[in-house]
Amino acid sequence: MREELMRAVTDMGFETPTPIQQKVIPQLLSNPSDIIGLAQTGTGKTAAFGLPLLHHTDVAQKHVQALVLSPTRELCMQIQEEFKKYGQHMRGLKTVAVYGGVPIGGQIRELKHGAQVVVATPGRLIDLLERKALSLEEVEYVVLDEADEMLNMGFREDIDFILKNTPARKYTWLFSATMSNEVRGIAKRFMNKWEEFSVAAANATNENIDHQYYVTNHHNRFETLRRLLDFAPGIYGIIFTRTKQDCQDIAEKLMRQGYHVSPLHGDMDQKMRSKVLERFKNRSLQAIVATDVAARGIDVNDITHVINYELPDDPEVYTHRSGRTARAGKSGICMSIVSPKEISSIRQIERIVKSRFHRSDIPDGAEVVRKRLFYYLEQIENAEPKSDFAHVYQQSIHERFDSMDKDELIRRLIWLQLKETIDAYNDAEDLNAGYEKQGSRSSAAASGRSSVRLFINLGVKDGLTPEKLVHFITESTDMESNVIDRVTVRDLSSFFNVPSSAAEFIQQVLPTKKFKGRKVRIEEAEQRDRNGGGGGGRPSGSKPYGGFKGKSDRPGSQKFNKRY
Template identity: 75%
Template sequence: MDSFSSFPMREELKQALADLGFETPTPIQQKVIPYLLSEPKDIIGLAQTGTGKTAAYGLPLLHHTDVNIKSVQCLVLSPTRELCMQIQTEMQKYGSQMRGLRIAAVYGGVPIMGQIRDVRANPQVIVATPGRLIDLLERKAISLESLQYVVLDEADEMLNMGFREDIELILKNTPAEKKTWLFSATMSNDVRNIAKRFMKEWQEFSVAAANVTNENIDHQYFVANHHNRFETLRRLLDFAPGIYGIIFTRTKQDCQEVSEKLMKMGYHVSPLHGDMDQKMRSKVMERFKSRQLQAIVATDVAARGIDVNDITHVINYELPDDPEVYTHRSGRTARAGKSGICMSIVSPKQIGNIRQIERLVKQKFHKTDIPDGAEVVRKRLFFYMEQIANAEPKDEFAKIYYDSMHDQFANVDKDELIRKLIWLQLKDTIDAYSDSEDLNAGFERKGGAAGNSGGSRFTRLFINLGEKDGLNSQRLLQFITESTDIEANMIDRITVRDMSSFFNVPTDAAEYIKEHLSNKKFKTRKVRLEEADQPRGGSGGEGRPYAKPGGGGRFTGERSYGSRPPSSSGGSYGGSKGRSRSRD
């Protein structure tokens, strides 16, 4: 089928896709969607991240959802909170025209009570990470008795992260007559075993991985706190004085606001978004192609018609929801055999999104420091000096104005003349950056590590290493500091247990530490690092609470979670031999 409009699905979905500008399905969507619309049986879909899997299962799920039934009909399991939130956002877009549709996302790292309220609002679709879903089931805050469809998204990744037992426990406690749709980048033995145990006779769909990125693109990312995003963009523009590029925003409102701010500050930019009529958009493109603009600020839909070969930079003011969109954005540069740079401004919490995109484009991204004021001035100084050195004045200009120029500067020393000329070019930049702050998020800041100030907040992290790995507090501290190059005094309240440990770090250092420790190996074990949830009724604890013995719940006797000591105020919890781990 050539377009989404040709699929036999409900009109509300077609309207939403048309509003989003979606026209042509990807290969996995072309194979899977028609089958699931007509015969919603068990399937396995094999496709790489970023090939459009969310729509491949999300559209059929919504097509079969009855909005008049106020219970959970569809469950999507995903390995990370970032992907979980992304799936919820995408499915809400697809179902925007379906009145009465509710989609809730549940994942670790945030207080559970807000998510309990969300699931008690009777959503038809739940998107969840395995650990947090089990927490909700153990608390009897959610029921899966009416479940009709289960999707395992990135199943191989969930299994690699150690969620096999969690997945099995969840699937055991879902209705036998449900349909299971498993999506994975690879068909490993672990994935096939899950399929054999919990799926009936299935249909398998597979698409080959595409070469989705240009090797001539330098992928860079800059980590800034969200409120410093615009200042970071300004600094990147100033640090690239010869830029000829596109700045991508996620929304039309951001597009307009960012471009207006930049124009007021003297930057030669213009917006390009869907609310502009065709005449205005054509005028902007004419100015851009003639180099009257150094950059355009554009939304993804509006940028589809841009066909320019000499673009030097693509800047993601914010990462797109769909990693595949990133490849379309970055592909605007490095055309016709040339090289280009794709810069992304991300918050510390979006490091996981960068890793997702890295897997898609099969290239390593370079974490780059946001330049300080001195670096910006120096970069622009060399740029202007190179411009002067390479300038070729027309002969007519010299003949007409030589005498006047000679008379004016006859008594001015050559070095003094150069200083004056450069000063005129750089004085605004020097004034702007005379007292500029460090915009880099994280703990690597001027004046010492973050976390030393009195107002610093801390995050508690879980690591899947413990006493059985030969660790004590000192050895764990040594492993962390040697693996991340951070100072030991930034790590506090280390708790080492049999098979897991916990420790506190400054909140703005947490993402950096997770990035540098995750997937490392300690002896033969692959390291997994996550944020630990705070238990109900206090702080400082960690892990998942045990189901109360003898409570009669569906999960009693299946497995125990957490390793908090018995509470003196009542309630029974497992002892020190229980499994301790953080929730997703």
């Protein structure tokens, strides 16, 4: 490798190459060819292709010689920053990053000044090609980074177009976390006989990651997230969601409740996304709420926790998420919030990750308060006040608290720090699901929580029975049947009770569903009474239904032991 690059590597403190770097760099330096590198996020891919790419770059020539395609703006910027570090001693080297979300004019001006290496997102690159602001006619090296993610984002046609417009291309280096059929299709169309280097299981087998999962009913998912955040007061992490809308909604709810978090997703403009990343990297944020694609541009080694608000649809994506923590030899925790029905998905991911997951109880209120107390005490113990602070204010402090004994002062200081947590978790409900015993009463009744009676516009004439109604509700909301109590089915309508904490969630979800083609309408029974819609009481001759042992509206009525 050229001497300038060796100096840069030394300056950056690199000592031991990662597995993908050990396999790929010698090959690409001494005998470049088409290759496929299978490696997950955080395994050092950028250096694996970046150092050989710069080694083969002729700085005396000002035309574009190498092109790197990446799926997101953040990753594009990250690659360029790494290239600047690698090439810091290569006089005459110019790399330019082009990506959407910012004015194109500045990027055009940069390209006019000449660049040997261009790092680009597919959409912006095509825009520049159509404007004749960039030529790929003399490009010899093309790198497809995170190829599977680019294909997942719908860039297949863009990639085809770009590669067809690199007539002088000698080598194609494709890096991906998985070898899907789509990725293999790209290789077959545009690569010669390639060599394959695989270290895809590196993150999956990271023994420094503690994989945990917490089982709760679907409607308690957000409260469980809050509980986990409060139980980890020193958290510095990423909360993953499936969709951009979930990302925005969850982040906004957390921010309204005083958490130092921010969303990060593709609908945010580039200025805002860069600001969020900067705040996260300087630890102004305790966590970010992110989609999988947006998180690809996060390059931080000190992340303590990854929280899956929901499990990803593709179990392989789990390894991408969990690999965000426990980097650089450090330990980390990956938490997943799951419903009872998703436990089978945990088992599937366990087989892929080849690691045992630990089922953990969602902490109760007392545990949260105790954890935050010890965290606060540790902060006090390790605090190192500036010497001039004590000198300036010591006399005032002594005069103010001279008559107060030490124990009382400590008690008041700790109360000031913890009173909001103590108030919030006074009589906090049990959020764990799936531990109820056979024959127990419904969870709402057993825990003493208040319940809400709901009306639904389905009845016997719709082919409904108590069992079918409960099945419809549980399938539609991913809730457990034992949270549904006091079911009454009439000819044209039905009533049932659920914990008050679940009522709003059910009223949001069920109207989006249909039962045998009929649109569902649901509202609180008391509200319906006020509107003159009829009561929610049990009609003569009807029978109650409960998830385990249900009670009817009347004391002393018949109990049913059958579990549905």
